[in-house]
Amino acid sequence: MDNEARKLREYEQRLRDEGVRITRPRRAILQILSQAADHPDAMELFRRALAIDPTISLSTVYRTMKLLEDKGEIQRHAFAGGPARFEQAAGEHHDHLIDIDTGDVIEFHSERIEQLQDEIAHRLGYDIVHHRFELYGCRRKRK
Amino acid sequence: MDNEARKLREYEQRLRDEGVRITRPRRAILQILSQAADHPDAMELFRRALAIDPTISLSTVYRTMKLLEDKGEIQRHAFAGGPARFEQAAGEHHDHLIDIDTGDVIEFHSERIEQLQDEIAHRLGYDIVHHRFELYGCRRKRK
DNA sequence: ATGCAAATGCAAATCGTTTGCAACTGGAAA
């Protein structure tokens, strides 16, 4: 079941069609992104990429993330404090809850809130282009 | 009606009671903050402060903002892209809509959304410590 | 295979913010 591999090749082809050259560093990064289940930052992507392509540079990681962001392939998040973190734009929209003790990032979605956002913006005479909705909290202790 | 002046003196006293020395630079910054109707960043605060105390330094602006933040006197916002921006913590809680064309910051509040946040966090087993909720949009054109 | 624009690695630059340090000062105590 190398569904993984096929999906990756499709991914690469989609970009090639958009005029993006598939280079060795980019191939490594795409592979990492399609496997990642978390929200790695540039340095973490760099570390993971080194394991695949030992000649890759941090600049290239940054340049590639900007490229992919422009192409709409990834999303960039700037959670409180830390450096930018990334994730594939594949799935549907969701927001994040960050565990301030562990740093864990939990995804959630509330259609209710998304609707309310539109209402609020509309009432103020605006059209929402994008939004940032992050909850910062800690595990509820006791019962 | 120098209500302004009285409020400022109260402000200073409150801090003094918390063990904060009221120095010349701090007095200038407090005055600026209590007058500001917008969300200035450190450099803008520095500019405004220079008009009151020509010897103030940018470092002191930064140090004072951190101090006031710790004392709960101001709120620090990190809107997309730009540098940190500040505002007095006086009023009640509100969130922001940023006009991506003009940079204007519009305040709003939705008790509904605040409640939903708690529900969501609770469902995920968390207690919210703070949150970030920003809408980015542009003025709705046409009718 | 060939050619060339696009992409790379490296080092240096940038931006917002923080910090070390020696000089200065608020305000409690005498």
Added chain:
DNA sequence: TTTCCAGTTGCAAACGATTTGCATTTGCAT
């Protein structure tokens, strides 16, 4: 009031994340 010293300052240098200039490679259309 004067004294005193921990708290505060300005300055310059350090910082972390990200971007950029440049000379050198490389993907890939021909």
